[in-house]
Amino acid sequence: MNAIIIDDEEMARTILEQLVSQNPDVTLIADFSNAIEAIKYLNQNPIDLIFLDIHMPGFTGFDLIQTIKNPPKVIFTTSDKNFAIEAFEYDCIVDYLLKPLSEERFNKAVKKALLFAQPSKNSLPEEKPKETVQDLYVNIDRRLIKIAMDSIRIIEAKGDYILIKTDSKNYTVHSTLKKIEDKLPNDIFLKVHRSFIINTQKIVDIEDNSVLIDKDVIPVSRSNRAELMNRLNLLK
């Protein structure tokens, strides 16, 4: 298995490098001291396994998992036992190792990763070609109303309903963000917050933790910010 290490502490990376070098089932491809650099790498390189720290400045291990699509298998390596239950809510988590690491426990985790291993599904987004449908039909008062996809600016979760704001009109529909997200082209639309999906082509500007679309200021959660930034054609 090809693996990378993500940990802001050099000592932790050095120990993991040693443990990997002593295990014939894992090959270390790269290591990273911060999650943002690792995400850039993961978006371009197939990896089977990540040894991932949780506590990192600015961007935690959980933020990273939530940011990448189809995350590879992950073994958490952390000094904090408090996140074990939360960790196993993610399908990609194979094991949860507490620092200081022992060789025996490390090797056991790698064995588990091998058992879980599937044909190298990497972090590259498996862009299933979305339907080429340009329109979305929504059910309002027993009528199917046609909405042009490219006219949608924002979709906001409102309890059991979603509010679809388009260039010309707003629609309140009995549905969920998850359901509509599956119907939208994912190269244009992005969930930036647990209550908001935006049309990235309608962004006016971005400021810290919010985006402006028309006159609406939409919050961007910390875990979605990296994905949003990745989408931008950013002049540095």
Added chain:
Amino acid sequence: MEEQPNLSAIQELSRGDKAFENKLLGVIKKELPLEIEAYKKNLKERDFTQTAEIVHKLKHKISILGFEKGYQTAIDYEEGILHNDFLLQHTFEQILVKMRAFIEKF
């Protein structure tokens, strides 16, 4: 008897690989003073969230340098800081002093 820093955890990891031992000690020698400085700075500025974060990071080094009781002290101190409880500050800082003196020998 008070706990003293030692190399047993490092030697267990190294399986006799001296190059690795030296590399790891070099990394600790480089990182430890920086983390101690960051700890002091955040404590002085009363940024207790950051102080706890640094203690969290330091506790890994505490365990790697063989402090078993010291590791538990660091866990309790980290938790205490977040509740404005500094009862363990002196004990924790004594561990840092011992670690620093120990690592300087390499």
